[in-house]
Amino acid sequence: MGIFSLMSAARATAYSDSEDSAENTELNFLAAPLMIYSVLKLVHVFSITVWIGGMIYALFFLRPSLGVLEPPQRVKLMHETLGRFFKAVLIFSTLAVLSGLWMIGRVAKETVQAGGNFTWPTAWWVMAGLGMLMYFIFMHIRFALYKRLQRAVVASDWAAGGKALEQIRVWVTVNIVIGILIMAVAYLLR
Numbered sequence: 001m002g003i004f005s006l007m008s009a010a011r012a013t014a015y016s017d018s019e020d021s022a023e024n025t026e027l028n029f030l031a032a033p034l035m036i037y038s039v040l041k042l043v044h045v046f047s048i049t050v051w052i053g054g055m056i057y058a059l060f061f062l063r064p065s066l067g068v069l070e071p072p073q074r075v076k077l078m079h080e081t082l083g084r085f086f087k088a089v090l091i092f093s094t095l096a097v098l099s100g101l102w103m104i105g106r107v108a109k110e111t112v113q114a115g116g117n118f119t120w121p122t123a124w125w126v127m128a129g130l131g132m133l134m135y136f137i138f139m140h141i142r143f144a145l146y147k148r149l150q151r152a153v154v155a156s157d158w159a160a161g162g163k164a165l166e167q168i169r170v171w172v173t174v175n176i177v178i179g180i181l182i183m184a185v186a187y188l189l190r
């Protein structure tokens with residue numbers, strides 16, 4: 001169901017007995033809350049674009065081009081690039097989760113305030129569940145696997161660095177697949 005109609009229906013009920021003029025009601029009704037919701041959704045989708053877009057770039061464009069470098073340079077370049085990318089993902093993945101939960105909280109509050117019963121649409125359950133899974137997988141990549149890569153670079157152990165990069169590749173692939181699945185759910189299952 002379109003969320004704007006859900007929120008509008010909830011608000012229409014809430015404001016139907018209001019003493020405000022019709023004009024004021026109309027203004028309150030459409031402007032601020034829907035604007036906040038739209039901003040949350042923009043933050044959500046932008047964060048996901050950076051996260052998934054960056055993973056796709058690293059895996060399908062940067063990684064296959066590393067053959068032009070010697071193994072130590074490959075490991076060092078990936079260590080630098082991933083270090084920068086993971087810093088951004090730490091922020092944007094957290095924003096994606098928070099904005100997603102915040103949108104759900106807003107709709108739940110609006111619906112309950114209007115005297116309705118809030119139930120999570122199936123697409124939201126799936127998105128929230130798989131979204132949290134992606135988030136935890138990213139934490140594993142950043143705080144376990146990337147740490148291994150850092151240690152290997154400090155020790156100039158390029159074999160260990162290559163092994164850590166391979167493990168990162170596997171889990172980044174898993175997250176890309178889950179991310180695409182979530183996008184399909186967001187756009188097809190509603």
Ligand code: HEM
Nearest residue numbers: 003048097100101103104127128131132134179182183186
């Ligand atoms: C805890 C994690 C997440 C929660 C709670 C969550 C929740 C939500 C909610 C409530 C919406 C608004 C839906 C609407 O207005 O109809 C939304 C939109 C969206 N979410 Fe998430 N989300 C999460 C993670 C993700 C992830 C990881 C992805 C992608 C990989 C994603 C992709 C999208 C997309 C593409 C939309 C826009 C759908 C549209 O344009 O209608 N979400 N999300």
